[in-house]
Amino acid sequence: MPSKSSARLAALTVAAACCAASAVVLTTPAHADTVRIHDIQGGTRTSPLAGQQVTDVTGIVTGVRAYGSSRGFWIQDPAPDADPATSEGVFVFTSSTPKGVAVGDAVTVSGTVSEYVPGGTSSGNQSLTEITRPVFTVVSSDNPLPAPTGLDARSVPAAYTAEPNGSVNALPLRPAEYALDLYESLEGMTVQVADTRVVGATDPYTELWVTVNPHEHRNQRGGTVYGSYDAQNTGRLQIQSLGQASDFPDANVGDTLAGKTTGPLDYNQFGGYTLVAGELGTLKPGNLHRESTRTQHTTELAIATYNVENLDPSDGTFAAHAAAIVNHLKSPDIVSLEEIQDNNGATDDGTVAADRTMAGLIDAIEAAGGPRYDWRSIDPADKQDGGEPGGNIRQAFLFNPARVSFTDRPGGDATTPTDVTRIRGKAALTLSPGRIDPGSEAFTNSRKPLAGEFTFRGRTVVVIANHFASKGGDQGLTSQYQPPSRGSETQRHLQAKAVHDFTAKILRTQRNAAVVALGDINDFEFSTTTELLEGENTLWSAIRSLPRPERYSYVYQGNSQALDQILISPSIRRGHHFSYDSVHINAEFHDQVSDHDPQVLRFRP
Incomplete structure (x- = not known):
């Protein structure tokens, strides 16, 4: 905060604007004998004086903000009214760094009462009542502050x-x-x-x-x-x-x-x-430790989902991600990776291949003491899958060839959809790896689901890796609109229906097929998105097998919530021969290598 000087012991008038000739002309002002801060704030969220000019509003300076895009100071009336609904404080927006004012100053402020909506009106946010274009006078300094x-x-x-x-x-x-x-x-x-x-x-x-x-x-x-x-x-x-x-x-x-x-x-x-x-x-410190899951038994297939947050060869996070996979996830047999970027990351030059990204991660895992993973993915068409511009993010499978085998059925590319067929009485993918319905409007400017067919101990398991549309653009929990609008759900609902319908087609072909749909679903286990994914006895979100306080993979605005999920078909759920773990290694920590916690499912096919 600005330091005080002896000159500030005298009354000081300051025009808080960016140029010298900044006097604000006040027209039909509301005078201080009738207008106090609580009159400006009023008993609702918007000021009854919004748009009007006020003069000589009194208060004690309680804070000065000299950084960022919203510079100014707060004043508070030390003599409040009896109405608990009316605030006694208000922000004085000066635009530039406030000069000649400090905490403890008694001031009078003249200016325009404004309602500022952070993020713009389209955000749905509430407005902040401010006094703008202010002229203020310091009456005295070193006054006691109003009690908090x-x-x-x-x-x-x-x-x-x-x-x-x-x-x-x-x-x-x-x-x-x-x-x-x-x-x-x-x-x-x-x-x-x-x-x-x-x-x-x-x-x-x-x-x-x-x-x-x-x-x-x-x-x-x-x-x-x-x-x-x-x-x-x-x-x-x-x-x-x-x-x-x-x-x-x-x-x-x-x-x-x-x-x-x-x-x-x-x-x-x-x-x-x-x-x-x-x-x-x-x-x-609360001494929170990063969790580690247990190692899968010989007869258990371990499948994980892990959002590695825009990983590309220029990142310095390969060793940290490798340590997470080896030490905390105990080297799962299959890992669905989300947010794998192309070989030059955000550089927008048409590059879509990610072999260097995958090689860097695989090498780092081996160096950390893990297995030599193999991988499968499909390169997206340039700038068609959303995410960071130029990054061309996509899902990819890591798998341990010493434990599982991948069934390759060639022909999959960015725009050709995989389908379901029957081979020797069993459901199979026509393309493996293959993308699910990549031409659908459900996946416009969004990541397309990646399906792959794996074999473990003679049993086929179809894995569908997902990264649904983000929640960006939804109204916040403190929105002026209640309940807040969640407009991003529209696309996720279409995506959920597409993945559900594809899974249902597999189960119609083979009733006891083992299907795992997993990834960054970008929605909660109690959401309509999840309900649409599940359908009626098609899939089930296995995070629900955890006690309610443990159902989270992400922390946003102080809410621990589930965005990453692993959903399983009835043959996996039946008999409860599975275990689920949300492995908390990132979301709760300031030094996180990703903002998501990985999820691990273990079961006996």
């Missing part, structure tokens, strides 16, 4: 939000009933959390997530599990810092921010309500 409002399990309601099947903007705030209403009623005010558990690890943008409700859907590793659209986790709160990025702690899930974390409550595009800390608690 504590957030804890007692103060945050268990109900998440009202669900009007539309915008909540115009609804009167009921902070005693709904968590989102409580947070909105504190927008811009100084809040405080104490001894909070980390539920989302520090990310590259120096932010993390904590929970103020320590018992809410907690799992044994310290996370907060997201298990239903109807069971939102109200205690999650994003933490950023007003200090130096280098001072921000490298936290894992299960760690604690010991002591007090205090600062203004902001709202941003990527996390919703965020405590921007001027005072940050001390990191107390």
Whole structure:
């Protein structure tokens, strides 16, 4: 934060704009004797004074943000009204780095009341009430700060939000009933959390997530599990810092921010309500360890899915991925890899082959003490499968030829679909490896499912590797629209139906066929996407064999959730001769090599 100087002991008037002649002309202003911060904030999510100009709004500066694209400072009225729905704080947006203002200053601010929607109106996000184009006067310095409002399990309601099947903007705030209403009623005010558990690890943008409700859907590793659209986790709160990025702690899930974390409550595009800390608690490690699964028995086939996050030859992560596969996954017999990029990664020059990428990973696995894997994949058509531009991501199979064999049936390419036929009374693929319905609109600008036929101890197993369309573009959980729109589901539903129908065709050809459909499904085990994949007795998501607190592979905004799944046909599920493990090695850690945790299925065909 800016340091104070002796000159700031006198009253100081500053025009916070980018040019010298920046005086804001105020027309029909609302005067300070009638307008306080709580009048600006009002009792709903949008200001009753939005678009109007105000003069001489008083407050104490509680935080100064001198970095990023949203620079300015927060002020709070030290004399609140009696209405718990009206916030006493507001952000003053200066655009450039604020000059001549510091925490503890008593100021008067004139400017325009604005509603800013982080991410734009199309995002569906709530708006942030601000005073823009400000002119402010420092009246005095070194004033005591307003006492922070504590957030804890007692103060945050268990109900998440009202669900009007539309915008909540115009609804009167009921902070005693709904968590989102409580947070909105504190927008811009100084809040405080104490001894909070980390539920989302520090990310590259120096932010993390904590929970103020320590018992809410907690799992044994310290996370907060997201298990239903109807069971939102109200205690999650994003933490950023007003200090130096280098001072921000490298936290894992299960760690604690010991002591007090205090600062203004902001709202941003990527996390919703965020405590921007001027005072940050001390990191107390929870000593979370990376898990390792057990080695498969001789008679068990081990199949894994692992999203390796845009792996290409220029990455320095081959050794880390190899160590994960060998040491933590115990060298599964078959590994479905998602996000294998072409030989020059994001370079957009028409390259689609990924043999160098695969060779680098295979060599690294062998160097780590694992088997010499073989591999199969199909190169996509250039720029037709989504993902990072120029990267041409695709799924690929690794398999241990000492344990399993791959049945090659040539002819598969980017655009030719594989089909189901009968050979000697058994279901077989016409192309192996082959892509499922690559010309379908379900897979436009998205990864096409890769099917392969394997043999283990004389039994055929068909494996379908998937990477469904991402959830990008969906409205956030703190959206102004409740329930939030999940528009990305439309394509995933089509994809799920295509994979289901292909599996059903195999089972019609051979009732007891062993089929495993797995990968980054980009949707939850309780979602409609999964229901469509499963159908009626076609597939079953085996992550449901785990206790509910263990059903997760990904951590997003402090929610531990299942995006990676392995689904099995009835012959595998029958008799429960299988075991399932979500191996937590990445998603809960700040030094993750991928943002996904791999999944492992073991069974006796």
